[in-house]
Amino acid sequence: MCPSLVNGAPAGRAYIIMYLKDKNYFNPPRAAPYLVKIFPKISFSLTWGIMFGKLQHIARSPAIANLLKKGFRMPDTLTTIRNALDSLRNSEKKVAKCVLADPSAAINYSITELAEKAGTSEATVVRFCRSLGLAGYLELRLNLAREMPSAQPIFENVSAADSVAEITGKILSAHKEALSNALHKLNLDDLEQAVKLLAAARSIDFYGVGGSAIVAKDAHHKFFRLGIPCAAYDDPHMQVMSAAQLSAGCVVVAISHTGSTKDIIESARIARGAGAKIIGVVGKNNSPLARVCDLVLSVHSQEAALLLAPMTSRLVQLAIIDVLFVAVAMQDFEGIKDRLDRVKRSLVEKRY
Known part of the structure; x- marks a missing residue:
């Protein structure tokens, strides 16, 4: 089986190499997309362990080592999509054609936006990505950003030839523009409603993971001074445990730029089911998280x-x-002026 697979169809070889390049390729669940592609006609009566064992055997074979030594190159993502078109389901083809039509735009789409552009569902987008041997939509975006000649995956128009002064100017200008855009595009009615919910809350939970976790912690660092019971959770397990104990009168602020983080969405869904109000701080209205927010x-x-x-x-x-x-x-x-004053005075002895 090993020589025929390795020396056979280029697609089979590509998926084996892709499998080898996966940092978690010794984790059986991560091998699923590769098993499907490398063993398209394998009997599913075989146990998972046997299939995984076969893949491990191929991965360690001399033929694969020879391919790697020769500098085997994976096809770029757009080529992989084109080659896979005939084997995709009709719904997945819609996603593929949408990405191929404007790959630069696809880099910036949320999963919800791409699904709507393609006239499919978010689940179909995920299946499409896995049909390519990718872990999910984020990996597709990362691959496109790395491969697109017009894309600047590091930071907007910053290039390797820029001086430190030029990089400084470009990044700070981008930050200034982002804050200005937020001022003009933010819905002030929604903002006022959020203030009323927070001011009347019996307790406030701030949820964030990754980069948004820092924002959640900063929010807790500020709001606890107002005397409102609050907490910040960046651990998904702590989030769901806290969410399950909330009730009417509690408020959760769920923070996610993409609005696509599974853990945040699940935590918000549980909190809402428990009776809490959910305020989403998201990058786009059109996102999976937005749909579970009040x-x-x-x-x-x-x-x-x-x-x-x-x-x-x-x-x-x-x-x-x-x-x-x-x-x-x-x-x-x-009502809180004296409280804030006491907080400030408590810090006097902590400073020189």
Whole structure:
């Protein structure tokens, strides 16, 4: 089986190499897309362990080692999509054609936007990505950003030839533009409603993971000074445990630039089921997270740093948290003025 697979169809060889390049390829669940492609006619009566064992045997074979030594190159993502068109389901073909028609735009689409553009569902987009041997939609976006000649995956128009002064100017200008756009595009009615919910809340939970976790912690660092019981959770297990204990009168602020983070969406769904109100701080109204929120604060910013840590989106999120904090404080400033003063005085002995 090994020689025929390795020396056979280029697609089979490609998926074996892709499998080898996967950092988690010794994890059986991660092998699923590759098993389907490498063993398209394998009997599913075989146990998972036997199939995984066969794949491990191929991965360690001399023929594969020879391919790697010769510098075997994986086809780029767009070529892979074109080659796979005939084997895709009709619904997946719609996604493929949408990506091929405008790959630069696809880099910036949320999974919901791509699904709507293609006239399919988010689940179909995920199946399409897995049909290509990818872990999910984020991996597709990352691959496209890396391969598109016109894309700037590091940061907008920053190039390797730029001086430190030029990089500084470009990044700070992008941040300034993002904050200005947020000011003009933010729905002030929704913002006012969010302030009322937070001011009346019995407790507030802030949820965020990854880059948004920093924003959640900053929100807790501010809001607890107002005397409102609050907490920030960046661990998905802690989020769902806390969410399950909430009730009417509680508020959750779910923070996610993409609005596609599974853990945040699940935590928000559980909290809403328990009776809490959900405020989403998202990059786009049209996102999976937005659909489980009672109120959505869309703070769109073009996150240019696809391959680096979040930059512009994080700054805009932090700015919105500042606005919410100050606005809630102003709802009853006379009542909390003494509390804020005591907080400040408690820090006097901590500083020189």
